[in-house]
Amino acid sequence: xxxxxxxxxxxxxxxxxxxxxxxxxxxxxxxxxxxxxxxxxxxxxxxxxxxxxxxxxxxxxxxxxxxxxxxxxxxxxxxxxxxxxxxxxxxxxxxxxxxxxxxxxxxxxxxxxxxxxxxxxxxxxxxxxxxxxxxxxxxxxxxxxxxxxxxxxxxxxxxxxxxxxxxxxxxxxxxxxxxxxxxxxxxxxxxxxxxxxxxxxxxxxxxxxxxxxxxxxxx
Amino acid sequence: xxxxxxxxxxxxxxxxxxxxxxxxxxxxxxxxxxxxxxxxxxxxxxxxxxxxxxxxxxxxxxxxxxxxxxxxxxxxxxxxxxxxxxxxxxxxxxxxxxxxxxxxxxxxxxxxxxxxxxxxxxxxxxxxxxxxxxxxxxxx
Numbered sequence: 001x002x003x004x005x006x007x008x009x010x011x012x013x014x015x016x017x018x019x020x021x022x023x024x025x026x027x028x029x030x031x032x033x034x035x036x037x038x039x040x041x042x043x044x045x046x047x048x049x050x051x052x053x054x055x056x057x058x059x060x061x062x063x064x065x066x067x068x069x070x071x072x073x074x075x076x077x078x079x080x081x082x083x084x085x086x087x088x089x090x091x092x093x094x095x096x097x098x099x100x101x102x103x104x105x106x107x108x109x110x111x112x113x114x115x116x117x118x119x120x121x122x123x124x125x126x127x128x129x130x131x132x133x134x135x136x137x138x139x140x141x142x143x144x145x146x147x148x149x150x151x152x153x154x155x156x157x158x159x160x161x162x163x164x165x166x167x168x169x170x171x172x173x174x175x176x177x178x179x180x181x182x183x184x185x186x187x188x189x190x191x192x193x194x195x196x197x198x199x200x201x202x203x204x205x206x207x208x209x210x211x212x213x214x215x216x217x218x219x
Numbered sequence: 220x221x222x223x224x225x226x227x228x229x230x231x232x233x234x235x236x237x238x239x240x241x242x243x244x245x246x247x248x249x250x251x252x253x254x255x256x257x258x259x260x261x262x263x264x265x266x267x268x269x270x271x272x273x274x275x276x277x278x279x280x281x282x283x284x285x286x287x288x289x290x291x292x293x294x295x296x297x298x299x300x301x302x303x304x305x306x307x308x309x310x311x312x313x314x315x316x317x318x319x320x321x322x323x324x325x326x327x328x329x330x331x332x333x334x335x336x337x338x339x340x341x342x343x344x345x346x347x348x349x350x351x352x353x354x355x356x357x358x359x
Contacts, residue, residue: 100269101283101317102276118278125273132270152325154287158269161262 018167031078031089032219035138037131039155040067040097042144043175045074047201048094052076054204060094066110068124070096073134083211088219093138096127098155135162140169140218147174147198148181151190160191169218171210174198178205222253222319222334229258237264241271248284248316249275253334259288259312268314286314287323287330 036044048060061074074094081088104114104121112120141163145151163170172191174184178200188196197213199206225247232240240260245268247254260268265286272284290310313323313330321333 098269099283100272100285102273103282103317104278121276121278125276128273129270132266135266154265154285154323157288158262158265162266165262 031091032214033091033093033137033139034214034218035093035095035134035141036144037095037141037159038097038144038173039146039153040099041065042097042146043173043201044097044144045070045094047142047144047173047175047199048074048076048092050201050204050207051079051081051092054207055079055081060092066112067106068097068099068102068120068127070094071120071123071127072096073127073130081211083208083215085212085215088211088215090214093134095131095134096124098128098131098159099124100155102128135166135168138168140214141171142173142214143170144173144175144201145187147176147184147187148179151187156190160194170194171213171217172196173201173210175201178203223251224253224255226255227257229256232256232258237267240264241268244268244314245271245275248314249281251316251319253313253315253319253332256312256314259290259310280318281316283317284314285317285320285323286312287325287332288312289325289330 036048038044045061045063049063052058052060056076056079058076060076061070063069073096075091076094077091079090079092081090102121102124104117107117107120108114143156143159143163145156160170160172172187172194174182174187174196176182177184177198184196184198195213195217197206197210199210232243235243241264244254244256265288268284268286275281276283288310289312311330313332315323315332315334319334321335323333324331
């Protein structure tokens with residue numbers, strides 16, 4: 001049997017979830033705090049950079065082929081996007097990629113020495129914890145997935161399930177549609193209950209559709 | 220190297236809180252045991268498992284976990300409610316340490332896991348359904 005503390009904690013979480021939903025009915029937020037979640041190397045920072053450069057003229061973070069390049073939460077505030085339906089105001093919060101394992105040896109093949117690889121692994125684990133904690137502070141989420149990969153991963157399923165349980169609205173991004181192996185329909189089939197927007201963060205393809213979808217579903 | 224699997228019945232986890240479940244699983248994983256849960260963790264517990272795993276990772280002998288829940292298929296609200304009323308919870312889940320589990324793959328009606336130990340690969344499949352296994356232990 002669970003302890004009374006856990007029951008009270010669970011009840012409080014439930015109350016908070018419904019209270020937030022209740023407030024949203026009456027209060028239309030002027031600026032949405034949008035978290036970018038997803039597996040490692042899905043293209044979260046590429047997308048955050050593209051949006052931030054287009055509308056603020058500055059990058060959010062560094063993009064690299066080396067896994068766990070983003071190891072700290074990176075936030076850009078006061079982005080105002082002109083859309084077909086007016087203005088979309090948002091803060092974007094680029095999260096470290098979620099993973100269930102971090103082996104420092106994987107960094108060696110990218111030219112890091114042992115000490116550098118160990119340090120990077122340590123920072124990566126902290127980044128993942130930080131990203132999970134930030135779920136308490138976002139209004140809505142873009143779940144970024146690599147459309148050249150199988151979307152049925154435990155990381156993707158856990159992120160989506162967690163957002164559903166917390167009542168956080170989300171859009172799934174089928175990223176990298178500019179690549180020949182891209183299969184965004186496999187993402188649509190995997191998560192039919194969610195809005196899926198296919199884009200290429202690196203070329204900017206379909207970003208207009210993404211802004212419209214954010215405005216329609218997440219604000 | 221031997222591969223040990225612990226099959227954990229839903230009854231033995233039902234009395235535990237989220238953190239207790241996560242500790243129970245991680246304790247075994249860190250001893251290189253692959254854990255098969257008759258009833259899976261909910262998404263919040265899964266996130267707690269990832270978070271706890273990140274805290275435990277070290278550069279010596281623990282680099283993380285691989286896990287997979289059988290009922291991955293996107294479930295609509297109606298199915299969720301139907302399952303709740305029927306008393307069904309989350310599906311069979313397999314959790315293993317990264318150094319022992321090379322890959323976990325979802326097939327239409329079963330999970331396929333490729334375990335590694337002592338340089339040899341071992342293929343293990345786990346299907347859903349079935350009766351409580353009462354903490355059975357197998358060595359291969």
